[in-house]
Amino acid sequence: MRALSILGSTGSVGASTLDVVRRNPDAFRVEALTARRRVTELAEQCAEFRPTLAVVADPNSAGQLREELRKRGLSTAAASGVDGLARAATLPEADTVVAAIVGSAGLLPTLAAAEAAKRVLLANKESAVMAGGLLMEAVGRNGATLIPIDSEHNAIFQCLPSAGVVADAGVDRILLTASGGPFLDMAPEELADVTPEQACAHPNWDMGRKISVDSATMMNKGLEIIEACRLFGVEPERVQVVVHPQSIIHSLVQYRDGSVLAQLGNPDMRTPIAHALAWPERIESGAEPLDLFDVGRLDFREPDLERFPCLGLAMEAAIAGGGQPIWLNAANEIAVQAFLDGRIPFSAIAALIASVLAECRASSPGTLEEIIGADREARQKAREKLADFAI
Numbered sequence: 507m508r509a510l511s512i513l514g515s516t517g518s519v520g521a522s523t524l525d526v527v528r529r530n531p532d533a534f535r536v537e538a539l540t541a542r543r544r545v546t547e548l549a550e551q552c553a554e555f556r557p558t559l560a561v562v563a564d565p566n567s568a569g570q571l572r573e574e575l576r577k578r579g580l581s582t583a584a585a586s587g588v589d590g591l592a593r594a595a596t597l598p599e600a601d602t603v604v605a606a607i608v609g610s611a612g613l614l615p616t617l618a619a620a621e622a623a624k625r626v627l628l629a630n631k632e633s634a635v636m637a638g639g640l641l642m643e644a645v646g647r648n649g650a651t652l653i654p655i656d657s658e659h660n661a662i663f664q665c666l667p668s669a670g671v672v673a674d675a676g677v678d679r680i681l682l683t684a685s686g687g688p689f690l691d692m693a694p695e696e697l698a699d700v701t702p703e704q705a706c707a708h709p710n711w712d713m714g715r716k717i718s719v720d721s722a723t724m725m726n727k728g729l730e731i732i733e734a735c736r737l738f739g740v741e742p743e744r745v746q747v748v749v750h751p752q753s754i755i756h757s758l759v760q761y762r763d764g765s766v767l768a769q770l771g772n773p774d775m776r777t778p779i780a781h782a783l784a785w786p787e788r789i790e791s792g793a794e795p796l797d798l799f800d801v802g803r804l805d806f807r808e809p810d811l812e813r814f815p816c817l818g819l820a821m822e823a824a825i826a827g828g829g830q831p832i833w834l835n836a837a838n839e840i841a842v843q844a845f846l847d848g849r850i851p852f853s854a855i856a857a858l859i860a861s862v863l864a865e866c867r868a869s870s871p872g873t874l875e876e877i878i879g880a881d882r883e884a885r886q887k888a889r890e891k892l893a894d895f896a897i
């Protein structure tokens with residue numbers, strides 16, 4: 507039986523993970539759950555799964571969490587803040603850590619889990635974008651295991667030879683599929699005025715609000731190019747984005763001999779989550795089986811970089827390397843939150859990021875301190891520039 511610590515359990519990936527666990531009670535037990543501040547949801551999860559530890563990232567919610575656990579008669583210990591997240595990521599009772607916090611807040615606990623030699627199931631792509639080198643180095647040095655949950659990277663992992671690394675495997679390139687999001691066919695002049703609700707209404711996937719906006723701008727695919735380079739040791743030039751609106755093929759690996767391996771399935775995050783949880787075995791996920799007659803056809807297009815400038819910015823940052831991916835990620839987080847808060851229009855997301863990246867110094871942050879410093883500097887720049895793009 508595997509023992510899990512689920513970081514970000516109240517989110518979309520967290521809830522899907524718990525659903526897979528619910529279906530496989532003999533295979534998994536839950537040792538730790540964490541949220542930012544949705545305390546009632548967290549306490550309800552604790553009542554069902556009875557973990558040893560529950561953590562709220564927001565220190566001001568710690569008292570409420572203790573009270574909610576007490577009201578339910580639970581013996582689950584409560585912790586909070588960055589230290590609490592680190593405790594959940596390194597809990598001796600857990601062998602597997604699901605890294606499903608959204609954004610850069612996931613970096614420190616994900617790294618801590620790798621340092622603690624856990625089996626790390628990675629959804630938090632932002633930590634791979636910011637510090638993929640450090641993360642993979644920590645995985646290797648400590649004998650940890652990293653299995654991607656992001657559906658595309660999980661598909662690539664499934665299509666690669668068992669080591670999950672491109673080097674020396676005869677791989678020519680990686681084909682990263684993209685749904686194109688809710689605005690794939692919207693007239694460019696209409697794009698400027700789309701609302702957060704429209705941006706979050708993804709045609710194929712039900713996800714948290716930040717990644718939904720990232721899908722609408724296609725920054726998500728840009729972040730995923732960088733994530734693929736970090737996780738599989740491949741150069742950005744060997745990752746090609748293929749728009750595939752049906753989201754049935756989750757990505758492909760093209761080999762030197764002309765073979766192309768793909769992983770297919772209905773768009774349901776429980777499939778990659780179940781794969782990662784059980785790897786190298788297979789378990790029930792709850793996802794509907796794929797019916798190819800129902801699907802009927804599979805379409806492919808080239809991405810339109812004029813319509814989706816965020817994708818172009820990310821491709822440039824992936825090739826430039828150094829501090830650029832960190833700045834890209836930080837500026838994107840600020841821009842997406844400002845858009846969700848109604849402070850800037852949709853079209854300003856790319857414009858703000860481009861303007862911040864133009865000021866990125868060509869340094870190569872290597873240590874964790876340098877990475878956190880670069881992230882902080884880029885956020886500061888992005889916040890300063892918000893007024894220039896305000897509605």
Ligand code: NDP
Nearest residue numbers: 514516517518519541542543544563607611629630713714
């Ligand atoms: P959600 O917004 O649905 O959930 C985020 C989770 O992280 C919640 O538990 C939230 O707590 C917690 N959280 C938010 N901010 C912080 C913080 N500052 N410190 C600690 N915890 C925090 O996100 P998703 O589940 O959609 O995405 C999670 C990650 O997985 C992202 O990196 C995303 O890119 C990636 N991913 C998601 C997919 C999906 O289908 N959703 C697919 C592939 C990758 P609270 O509920 O209290 O706010």
